[in-house]
Amino acid sequence: MTNKNTIIAFDLDGTLLDSADDLIDTLNILLKEMNINEMKKSDVNYLVGNGALAMIQKAFKINKIYNDNINWVLLKNKFLHIYKYNCLKKSKLFPYTKEVLEELKFKKYHIILVSNKPKYFVKKILRFFELEKYFNAVSGGDTFEFKKPDPRHLYETIKLANIESYNCIFIGDSISDALCAKKSNSKLILLTHGYSDLNIKSMGADFVLDNLKEIPNLITNEKFYLTK
Secondary structure, eight states: OOGGGEEEEEOOBTTTEEOHHHHHHHHHHHHHHTTOOOOOGGGHHHHSSSOHHHHHHHHHHHTTOOOTTSOHHHHHHHHHHHHHTTTTSSOEEOTTHHHHHHHHHHTTOEEEEEOSSOHHHHHHHHHHTTOGGGOSEEEOTTSSSOOTTSTHHHHHHHHHTTOOSOEEEEEESSHHHHHHHHHTTOEEEEETTSOOSSOGGGSOOSEEESSGGGHHHHHTSGGGGGOO
16 A cells, blocks of 8 residues: 555544634633523533534533524524634644644645534634645535535545545544544544543544554554554
């Protein structure tokens, strides 16, 4: 297997980007406007990871005010409007993000980003942290009519990169990443520094890592491709 035939698909939030503070702060601004109890930073693993709407709904469930009469679309749009002005206040890259992307790019891997975050925010964040140059293709949760864990989200992002013959390694931190990887028959690496409310070791990853720094050496080891 050569690097030019290998695609490395990264998730964004909880994988490359530590965005928890900005997401929680945005949610709390929305909740405060509605006189609803704010969330704690310790709630992040339960709240974050499946998009803005799921985050809002979970907060409502915690406050025991969830019902079908709530205009969820309106609340989601309000959240995204607030997040537009808060998405880069506290967010930061996880350690070694740029170094690892630089090394993988140097070694001629194809690198793509597959995020469930709206593409407007994905592009804004990549531009701010000067990461755009590392990716052959980028997609958000609204780029297609489907998103993770649907494997078509991965397939269509690969098409955007114009890569036909490939093997794929998916790197993420959540159950949606794990399911997308498994359904697409990709190798799966999960990171423990993300926002999963489930046991990361129970998701069927080929490898579970504590940080990004380990990735380049791991994927160049022949034993990596022998795992099932």
